[in-house]
Amino acid sequence: xxxxxxxxxxxxxxxxxxxxxxxxxxxxxxxxxxxxxxxxxxxxxxxxxxxxxxxxxxxxxxxxxxxxxxxxxxxxxxxxxxxxxxxxxxxxxxxxxxxxxxxxxxxxxxxxxxxxxxxxxxxxxxxxxxxxxxxxxxxxxxxxxxxxxxxxxxxxxxxxxxxxxxxxxxxxxxxxxxxxxxxx
Amino acid sequence: xxxxxxxxxxxxxxxxxxxxxxxxxxxxxxxxxxxxxxxxxxxxxxxxxxxxxxxxxxxxxxxxxxxxxxxxxxxxxxxxxxxxxxxxxxxxxxxxxxxxxxxxxxxxxxxxxxxxxxxxxxxxxxxxxxxxxxxxxxxxxxxxxxxxxxxxxxxxxxxxxxxxxxxxxxxxxxxxxxxxxxxxxxxxxxxxxxxxxxxxxxxxxxxxxxxxxxxxxxxxxxxxxxxxxxxxxxxxxxxxxx
Numbered sequence: 001x002x003x004x005x006x007x008x009x010x011x012x013x014x015x016x017x018x019x020x021x022x023x024x025x026x027x028x029x030x031x032x033x034x035x036x037x038x039x040x041x042x043x044x045x046x047x048x049x050x051x052x053x054x055x056x057x058x059x060x061x062x063x064x065x066x067x068x069x070x071x072x073x074x075x076x077x078x079x080x081x082x083x084x085x086x087x088x089x090x091x092x093x094x095x096x097x098x099x100x101x102x103x104x105x106x107x108x109x110x111x112x113x114x115x116x117x118x119x120x121x122x123x124x125x126x127x128x129x130x131x132x133x134x135x136x137x138x139x140x141x142x143x144x145x146x147x148x149x150x151x152x153x154x155x156x157x158x159x160x161x162x163x164x165x166x167x168x169x170x171x172x173x174x175x176x177x178x179x180x181x182x183x184x
Numbered sequence: 185x186x187x188x189x190x191x192x193x194x195x196x197x198x199x200x201x202x203x204x205x206x207x208x209x210x211x212x213x214x215x216x217x218x219x220x221x222x223x224x225x226x227x228x229x230x231x232x233x234x235x236x237x238x239x240x241x242x243x244x245x246x247x248x249x250x251x252x253x254x255x256x257x258x259x260x261x262x263x264x265x266x267x268x269x270x271x272x273x274x275x276x277x278x279x280x281x282x283x284x285x286x287x288x289x290x291x292x293x294x295x296x297x298x299x300x301x302x303x304x305x306x307x308x309x310x311x312x313x314x315x316x317x318x319x320x321x322x323x324x325x326x327x328x329x330x331x332x333x334x335x336x337x338x339x340x341x342x343x344x345x346x347x348x349x350x351x352x353x354x355x356x357x358x359x360x361x362x363x364x365x366x367x368x369x370x371x372x373x374x375x376x377x378x379x380x381x382x383x384x385x386x387x388x389x390x391x392x393x394x395x396x397x398x399x400x401x402x403x404x405x406x407x408x409x410x411x412x413x414x415x416x417x418x419x420x421x422x423x424x425x426x
Contacts (some may be wrong), residue, residue, distance in 0.1 A: 021340070023339040023340055026339040027336070027339070033339045035339045035340060037330075037331060037338065037340075037359055037362065040319070040322075040328060040329040040330070040331070041328040041329075041330070041362060042328070043322070043323070043326050043327060043328055046319075046322070046323060046328075046329065047323055050323060067316075069312055070311060070312045070315055070331075070333075070337070071315075073312060073313075073315035073316050074315050074318075074319045074329065074331070075319075077282070077288075077316050077317075077319060077320055078319055078320045078323055080282075080285075080288075081285075081288060081289055081292060081320055084285055085285065086282060086283040086284070086285055086288075087282040087283075087288065087316070088279075088282070088283070089279060089282070089316065091312075094269070095312070096279065097265040097268040097269075097275045097277050098263070098265055098268075098277065117279055120279065120283060
């Protein structure tokens with residue numbers, strides 16, 4: 001992997017990159033899976049990851065951090081706690097109790113849904129969407145749509161890793177994306 | 185301080201009505217909207233103690249018994265949703281706690297204060313709500329975070345442990361090499377019910393030689409006696425919902 005113009009530049013990034021494990025042929029042949037669990041096993045690298053996002057967002061008046069199930073749950077809450085924002089989980093179907101709104105998105109074969117609780121955010125909320133990785137951008141788009149339908153303003157999407165060849169950034173329709181590491 | 189219920193007020197006609205909070209609080213006896221009390225009474229006999237027992241529990245709670253003052257706010261920020269995921273279950277919804285920045289911060293602080301400086305190098309979190317509470321604790325105490333996941337989610341080599349559900353079984357997996365023999369661990373989940381999931385997590389970690397210092401949950405449903413499934417591992421909870 002090499003640093004490119006879309007990555008955050010900071011000396012801590014190199015340490016973070018080396019902690020991400022690439023697992024070939026998972027979940028199926030041809031996919032080089034970006035495994036962040038090894039990053040979570042290194043307290044310094046995990047802390048640096050969170051610090052880099054917190055330093056960027058702490059003065060942007062973000063009132064809500066939305067994390068996408070399940071790996072967005074590992075990065076979103078520490079960021080939310082550090083910047084004083086609420087945390088909103090965006091989940092697979094039927095996990096959230098109470099009234100929900102949902103957004104469908106395309107998979108390679110078929111489609112899936114992302115759900116958010118009614119009342120979790122409203123107009124006046126400035127939101128950050130967090131996931132471990134952006135690939136095609138389908139899930140992030142669904143997340144942004146949910147937040148905007150509920151009236152929140154999505155300020156930015158934040159991911160640890162981007163797979164630029166899958167052009168997810170272009171799918172975000174002008175919304176800005178911040179990533180720490182690109183994998184080509 | 186952000187009032188717990190305010191995000192939902194404008195939608196109260198459509199939402200599952202919020203029920204009286206966990207028994208730790210005076211809220212148990214507060215007046216609720218008329219709709220709620222009739223709904224509540226049909227399930228209360230099965231899942232909650234009788235009113236008299238609850239009253240005595242409440243008076244125990246209001247007398248000084250060493251409870252941290254932050255706990256009352258945390259307990260009141262948890263929303264109880266009836267009949268989810270199926271009729272008869274009073275679901276303990278922690279998403280409202282996550283919307284209350286002070287309550288969420290206090291929740292993490294209470295665990296961090298308990299576990300820092302005790303040589304704990306592993307915080308294991310059970311998918312998926314354990315992923316929300318585990319990492320902030322791990323970061324604050326300088327431990328690694330290890331996700332304990334449903335089958336086929338972890339990409340590398342795993343070890344797995346089966347556990348019982350009400351109907352059938354499920355499996356929990358952990359990456360080989362995530363932890364080492366001799367490490368000291370805590371296991372985090374949002375809630376302990378029957379204890380089956382936590383017991384599986386304990387078995388997985390003990391199989392590779394890790395010492396379980398404690399299991400930690402935000403909420404316990406003591407009537408389900410989950411504590412008894414944990415063997416020698418102690419249990420620490422912030423809120424007990426009977």
